């Protein structure tokens with residue numbers, strides 16, 4: 001059975017209660033529109049400022065029921081295995097006790113299993129295919145689809161798609177509140193759920209990698225999503241207003257800058273995640289830049305990686321999105337297989353990230 005919102009919160013409480021020396025709960029500052037509080041569960045034996053860290057997000061899109069369960073499951077597996085000194089196995093993807101120990105003693109993993117609890121509750125009780133959060137409909141907008149913002153279009157990265165992209169770029173974003181899927185919100189980072197993710201990054205400068213777990217394709221995505229990657233012209237980037245009329249077009253010779261070593265590191269880590277996921281039962285997720293077939297704006301993964309460009313005082317945070325499984329709400333026996341794939345992928349990231357990072 002899938003966890004409901006209350007069960008996710010109680011799982012965080014009981015995991016920290018059972019393993020107080022290797023975990024911590026951290027209250028996020030912003031309540032959701034329906035008044036719900038969310039927390040981070042930090043897994044690791046060292047303090048937040050002592051070792052590099054990975055931020056793991058799930059449940060941003062309400063109807064994607066597997067990712068929050070996957071993150072709670074991985075946190076529980078890691079804490080238990082570390083405590084009793086065993087390894088972990090997901091199908092043919094296996095991790096030794098020494099590897100588990102390394103993850104908990106050389107890194108911190110910050111779990112935010114359910115970014116959008118209002119949306120999940122609504123999806124699990126009222127409207128299964130709901131995607132957005134539950135921001136009340138704006139004055140004068142009538143109809144159930146006028147509620148909510150797509151949180152993964154709300155981050156402060158080329159958020160204003162009408163100003164920041166070529167008119168013919170096929171950006172999958174909307175400025176219409178009644179768009180049932182991809183309404184970007186009234187302003188960048190307008191949503192409390194978005195601001196909680198930003199707060200998590202601001203408050204934990206040792207975070208160097210972020211994975212936003214979604215469903216369902218399957219695929220593993222790395223930066224960028226705004227345009228095709230290029231590593232030759234640093235000035236062709238998201239901060240350059242000269243590109244606002246051309247951003248997002250495919251194969252026009254103008255792309256978003258990513259330094260060669262960063263791209264190499266991002267691809268390498270995504271490949272390690274894919275190898276581990278595939279070993280579970282043979283499903284090849286594949287690795288792609290988030291741009292894929294069309295450009296996106298306001299997404300969490302690009303926001304995370306853009307921070308150090310916008311403000312060089314911020315740490316460089318590589319952003320990944322795992323699109324797990326191939327349906328939003330598979331029967332739970334299938335969900336358990338997908339959870340194993342996600343768990344294996346994230347453990348592979350944790351084991352490889354510190355070595356692959358260039359700086």
Ligand SMILES: [Zn+2]
Pocket residue numbers: 060061064214215
């Ligand atoms: Zn999603």
